[in-house]
Amino acid sequence: MTIDWQAFTLYAATAALVGGFMIGLAAVWLAWTNGRIAGISGILGHLVELLVQQKREAFGWRIAFLLGLIGAPVLWTLVAALPASVQQTGSLGLVIGGLLVGVGTRYANGCTSGHGICGLSRFSLRSFVAVCSFMGSAVITVYVLRHLLGVTL
Amino acid sequence: MNRGLQWAAAALAGIVLGLGLILSGMANPAKVIGFLDIDGPWDPSLGLVMGGGLVVGSIGFAVLKKQNKTLLGEPLNLPASRKIDLRLILGSILFGIGWGITGICPGPGLVLLGAGIPEGLIYIVSLLAGMTLYSVIEKVRHRI
Numbered sequence: 200m201t202i203d204w205q206a207f208t209l210y211a212a213t214a215a216l217v218g219g220f221m222i223g224l225a226a227v228w229l230a231w232t233n234g235r236i237a238g239i240s241g242i243l244g245h246l247v248e249l250l251v252q253q254k255r256e257a258f259g260w261r262i263a264f265l266l267g268l269i270g271a272p273v274l275w276t277l278v279a280a281l282p283a284s285v286q287q288t289g290s291l292g293l294v295i296g297g298l299l300v301g302v303g304t305r306y307a308n309g310c311t312s313g314h315g316i317c318g319l320s321r322f323s324l325r326s327f328v329a330v331c332s333f334m335g336s337a338v339i340t341v342y343v344l345r346h347l348l349g350v351t352l
Numbered sequence: 353m354n355r356g357l358q359w360a361a362a363a364l365a366g367i368v369l370g371l372g373l374i375l376s377g378m379a380n381p382a383k384v385i386g387f388l389d390i391d392g393p394w395d396p397s398l399g400l401v402m403g404g405g406l407v408v409g410s411i412g413f414a415v416l417k418k419q420n421k422t423l424l425g426e427p428l429n430l431p432a433s434r435k436i437d438l439r440l441i442l443g444s445i446l447f448g449i450g451w452g453i454t455g456i457c458p459g460p461g462l463v464l465l466g467a468g469i470p471e472g473l474i475y476i477v478s479l480l481a482g483m484t485l486y487s488v489i490e491k492v493r494h495r496i
Contacts, residue, residue: 203393206386211377215397218376219404225369226405227412232361234421234428237369239458240447244483251487259355260362267363268459269466271370272379281374284464285382286471287455293474299450300458301482306443308433311457312369314444315402320409321417321430328436332444333451340452341388352453 226316233260238313239268240304292352307333354424370463376401379463381455388452 226237242261249258275281288296304310307329309318314333318326344350377383377397386395421427451457456464456475464472 200390201393203386203395206383206393206395207397211395211397212400215376215400216404218372218374218378219401219406220408221368221372221375222378222401223405223408223412225365225372226409227416228368229362229365230413230416230428230430231423232365233358234426234430235362236430237365239462240483243458243480244486247480247483248487251484252491259359263359263363264366265462267366267368268370268462269366271367272374272463272467274367275371275374281467282377282380283382284380284467284469286469287381287385288453288471290474292453293456293471294478296450296454296456297461297475297478298482298485299446299453300456300461301450301479301484302486303443303446303448303450303482304458305483305486306439307447308431308440308443310447310459311451312459316405316409317413320406320413322410323434325434325436325440329440329444332441333448336445336448337388337452338390338448340449341385342391344453345389346391 222312222316223320226312226320229264230317235260236313236317237264238309238317240300240310241308241313244305288352295352303333354426357424369459370466373460373463376404378457379460379467381460384451384455384457384460388455 229235229237242264245256246258246261249256272281300310307314309326309329314326314329319330344352373379378401383395383397386392387398416428454475458479461472461475461479465476466472
């Protein structure tokens with residue numbers, strides 16, 4: 200394995216670390232103020248549940264949180280141009296990928312934020328198992344698609 | 353009164369999370385794939401994102417555990433499940449496959465949507481369809 204020094208520059212490493220601090224801070228802030236886990240798939244999933252099952256649960260904080268998240272890039276552009284976001288798949292890949300992420304995170308009760316940041320921060324063994332499972336399957340998927348099959352969807 | 357404060361705090365959490373995702377490179381699928389692709393030239397950046405998040409997170413959650421209530425004095429509503437079962441593992445594997453195909457997980461998907469990137473819209477609509485599928489399957493299963 201070789202390190203991609205063109206992508207992993209000092210600037211990129213610093214931005215990654217500071218960005219990581221902010222992500223942790225946001226998760227801690229939501230827990231301190233609302234007593235809730237900042238898990239994106241759980242928050243979205245509960246809103247869907249509300250529509251499908253008519254379960255009456257608190258959704259005000261969920262809407263506020265999602266609006267903040269969706270509004271973040273808009274706020275960013277008030278100060279600076281957004282950094283490059285290079286897409287890796289066409290419509291087919293996005294549809295298949297989105298469906299798998301939707302179903303999978305609901306069965307797993309969490310994604311990169313809920314299990315990855317919040318769960319591991321709370322030293323949850325359950326979240327550790329989840330993170331190993333999705334990290335492992337993501338690495339294998341990339342390897343199979345890009346190196347064995349040589350396709351992008 | 354408390355509720356309004358809570359909602360404002362939740363919105364702020366969403367904003368800080370979104371800005372963090374943009375700054376860190378998580379909202380750039382090429383960067384995410386560069387981390388997941390261990391056979392190509394490897395970009396360790398996302399390990400630093402995770403590490404940074406966990407340093408702040410583990411301190412913050414440890415303090416919270418001690419206080420055992422929110423800053424507004426209300427009870428916590430944190431997940432208590434410790435169950436490690438097939439549902440958790442298979443669900444996570446499915447999520448990982450979708451993440452590996454697109455390089456987008458749910459939070460960055462919403463950021464891309466907010467940035468007006470068409471791929472973000474297709475991804476989030478599909479994600480919501482997948483979540484609806486889950487809810488419908490579970491609803492039917494409980495009736496049988």
